[in-house]
Each structure stands twice: as structure tokens, then as C-alpha cells.
Amino acid sequence: MTSGSPDPYRGRRTGATRAVGRRRGPLALLPLAVAAWALLEIWLLMLLGQAAGGLTVFLVLVAGVLAGALVIRHAGRRAWQRLAAQARGTAEPGTRSPAGGGVLTMLGGLLLMLPGLLSDVVALLCLFPPTAKLIRGSAARAVERHTWPVGPAFRAAGEAGRRMRHPDGRVVQGEVVRDDDEPDEDRDRRP
Template sequence: MTFGATPTPPSRPPRRSAARRFLPLAVIVWLVLEFWLLRLVAEAAGGWTVFLLLVAGVVAGSWVIKRAGRRAWRRLADSVQSGTPPEPAKDGGNSLPMLGGLLLILPGMVSDVLGLLCLFPPTGKLLRRRAEKLLTRRAAQPAPGSLGDAFQQARMHRPDGKVVQGEVIRDDEPPRPPRQDPPLTR
């Protein structure tokens, strides 16, 4: 709570982004598409083939995530031992292989294809560049009503940026009586 600042009433309710509005619909369409494709493959090749494909996706995805995690842990351990901050990975880090492994673990054909696209080097580079552009554009313009906007407003009212930690004691409320539990009887 800031003192001395008069809150400005919002002129209209904040607008929901298109992603938040259509995300539930997209998830439902994705699930229906996954089930439909699994059924088509089961009709064409048999139920055991679908089962083996799903198990192979889980095994491959787990292996990819484990490998990417080991690589990240090794980089962290090397930087701690050398006493230097970790350098950015030359290949873009481990986030895309982790995402690819997670998509492989999820049951379904569409998620497996998307996971393999994350793991295949040319498409991985393309996805990484596109994500970097999107994230830098988003970071340059914080959304109104976001947490960054709240910090900016707090900084405007307190230009020195000092934070005073403590407890708020209100004189306008009567003190509460201490809690007394009844004695335990057996």
C-alpha cells in the first residue's frame, strides 16, 4: 500500500489477451486431434503399434530430458568450480531440448512431431530465433496492469527506492484477545 498516492480508477475493465481467450479452445482442439490421430493409427496398424509408439515416445523423451539436464548441471558445476559466472551456451541452452523431450513424453502424434521439430537442429535454430524475437519484443513493452507496471508505479511514488521492512500496527482497531485453547482431557 502506498501512502499519498490517489489511485486512478480504471476507465474500463482490462482486456483479456487473445491467447488467454482462445487457449482453452486450442487445448480442446489439440486433444481431439491427438485422439483422432491415435485412433486412425490404431485402425491402420493395430493397437499394439500405438501402444509401442507411446511407450517409445516416453522413453525417448525421458532420455532427452535427462541428457539436457546433465548438460546443464555439468555447465553449472564447471562454473562453480572455476568461480566464474556461467557463460551462455553456444547452442542456445537446454530449454528447447527440454521442451522437445516433454513433448515426446506427452501421449499423441502431434506432440511427438512438435517434440522432434524442437530436437532437429535446423528447425530448433529457427524456433529459438523466433522465440527470442518474440520474447525481446514482449520484454520491451510491459503489458498494462502487469507486475512490472506495479513496480514502476511504486518506484514513482518512492524515488529513492528504499524499502523499510517492519510490521504495520493499526491504532484504529482494538487489539484481539490472546487465543486460549481449552485444556486437553482424556
């Protein structure tokens, strides 16, 4: 039964349909990639179970959780010690870790804790020093290259850090003295 009046909602795009229409590019495929990753992990665990048995799969999963917890614990302890040393002012220049080293170690520990063989391989790539260095370099280049909100801030922080350091790597301590155009009477009143 129709009333003869046109449907006011036909042909009109609501906010939800506009958001779906705009969602293009690599982030639009993220849910599909996560589902494919999970299916691949389950399939690999089933293959391992058929080849070595269910107890082996269980032991591999438990070992991954324990190893990941130890890695995260160790990385957290190192980060806390570095932070405490910097707060005390006793941090030595040689003990400084590369940028993103703690984050990559934490990510590796988290991936070890996730059930699955593929995530364990990616975790070991994050923890193995040569591949971790490659990952850190490529991530830094990606952040610098893209125009994300983080990109300009990342570049500005890097430039500010380079400006504040002495050529031999030491931080130059100093004080900012401003010589503004103050009236002479205000300058004379100061103690």
C-alpha cells in the first residue's frame, strides 16, 4: 500500500552510508586482513596438531605465553631503570637505547603471548636485533614520510633534538634570557 508521496529517505545518504563510502584505502581492508590472519593461525595450529599431537600444540602455546610475559617483564624493567637513571641525572650516554627499541620489544612480547605460530615468527623478528633495527628504520621513515598527525610532530621533535645537542652529542645546558622592550621604569623597580 502506497500513499502516493515519495519516500523521503530514498536516494538520501545518511551519515552512516557516507562514512562507509569514504572508507577506502588500506584501512578499509584491515578487518579482512585480521580475519585472514586468524584463520591462517588456526590452520597452522591444526597442521601442527595433526603432525605432532594436541599436547605439543598446548605446550607450544603455553611456552609462547610464558616467553612473552618474560620479554615484556624484562623490557618494562629496563625502561623503568632508564627512566629512574634519567630522573636522577646519572644516565650515561652509552646506555641510551635506540629510539623505539622498548616499544618494539614490548610488541614482540605481546605477539609471543598471542596464540599462533605466525605471530610467534613476527615476534621473533621484532626481538632479533638485526631485523628489529630494520623494522625501526622503516617505521621511522614511514612516520616521517606520511602526513599523519604524528608525522609533522615527529619531524619537529627530531629537529628540536638535533638543535639542542652539542656537536659531540652532549646536551648544552643553558638559560633563556629575553631582552624585551620593557619600559625603563619597570626595569628599575626589579630588585
